[in-house]
Amino acid sequence: MVVFQEDSFLKVTDVGKDCGDFTKIDLSDDLCAIVTYVDLSFNSLTSLHGLERFASLQILILDNNDLGDDIELPRLSNLHELSLNNNNISNLDSLLNKITSCTPVIVYLSLLGNPACPTEMENSSYTERDYQEYRWKVTEKLSELRFLDSSPVGARRSSDQLVAKHVGPLDMELIEELFPTATFTRRKTPGASNFATSASFGRLRYCYRGKQSEGNRFIRDKDL
Template sequence: MDDDQSFVNSYPSVQPAPDEGVISVDVSRDALVDSMTDMSETPIPPDIIASVGTTADNEEENGRLTLAYERLYEIPKTIVERFSDHIKYLDISHNKITNLDALVYFKSLTSLIADDNPITENCYLPPLPKLELLWLNRCKIASLYPWVGKLKESCPNLQYLSLMGNPAAPSYFNGGTFYEYLQYRLFVISQFPSLNHLDDRRVTEDQRLEAQRLYKRPFFERMVKPAGLSQIVNTSVTWNTFQNKINNFLGKDKQGNRNLLI
């Protein structure tokens, strides 16, 4: 079909470093491209065929597709063409994917598992208005700004979000303090009114109210002056910089009541 061929020609390709090995999988030909040899094609291992080919035959019925642990640098074009219209649950965890642009074709997607991929704050999700669950644990997201705002625009109806193990999500596990964790948590909650679960904990009504109080626009504007809100919206700001600003604004006495929110 002309439309399909046009899509194949226009779909961006993400190329890895020369020493990374396998760079893509072509399920339609049961072959993969190997950058470490002079051969243009080698057979796909049986485990990949089993998980992508055999399992995929049943996806029209249950709307689930798993591409985990396949050493992928991108979502294969053949998978996008064949399943994007009806897949609701997609697992691409434990790969080497850095670009999620292909998800724009998954119009019915409600759940996305993308743990353990080298995804950074420079990777923006395309509009996914039906997405309710997003897991990006143990990725490479180092800054919340402006990434969280872009995520809110792309996925306004998120109910379950998990960012554990990212540098931008402070916790005891990556050297963050309780106060850093609390600030991170309340800010993310403030961006998603429908969020029911963040990381490993349910969002409580007290947390939601406190998040709205702290991060409503007048407060936010006062906090970022004199540079102005546009500086945070349009540039990447580290969490430490933002934390220093909010610490100065709130004062250290705020920490005395911090245990009430968790």
């Protein structure tokens, strides 16, 4: 086992499969109290037992271990970045419940390489739609999240804006249930006092035609 510690940063390597966690590391309580960044990647970990000692922990890297659905997250009230790439987690709902209750201020989360994260790179049977639904579920549960996997949450959410046209009240309730994090714009049929009963919706698209730019009026052929 190799332990590297510098100020508030701690990196542990070569824990070994015979250990499964890192409770054998001899760290003083004073050191645990000041550590804010822990990297435990590539250690074949199956348990997080012992992490509860790091009360000030803000960043936790657990990539490339053997953590599964039985993972028990310690209560880390200051943790805001958690990376669990390339583990064996398949139950997304269970993991999100644990994150919500144990690490309430998470703003960065990465789950790439787990069965719970349906990416085409890991399994060709998955589609972009599967991954998008996964992102919707995660960001709905973790409302303060700002970065998920490889992209900011805001960037993805802005592309998820939907428009619902000619939708009746009951239809609209169903659509909002299917797309809980989407932003909807309702449009009335001209001259109608209420929404019609037929439903149609799609992604908002912006088509630039050049007319909106006042600068175009001052460009001449010689400037091109």
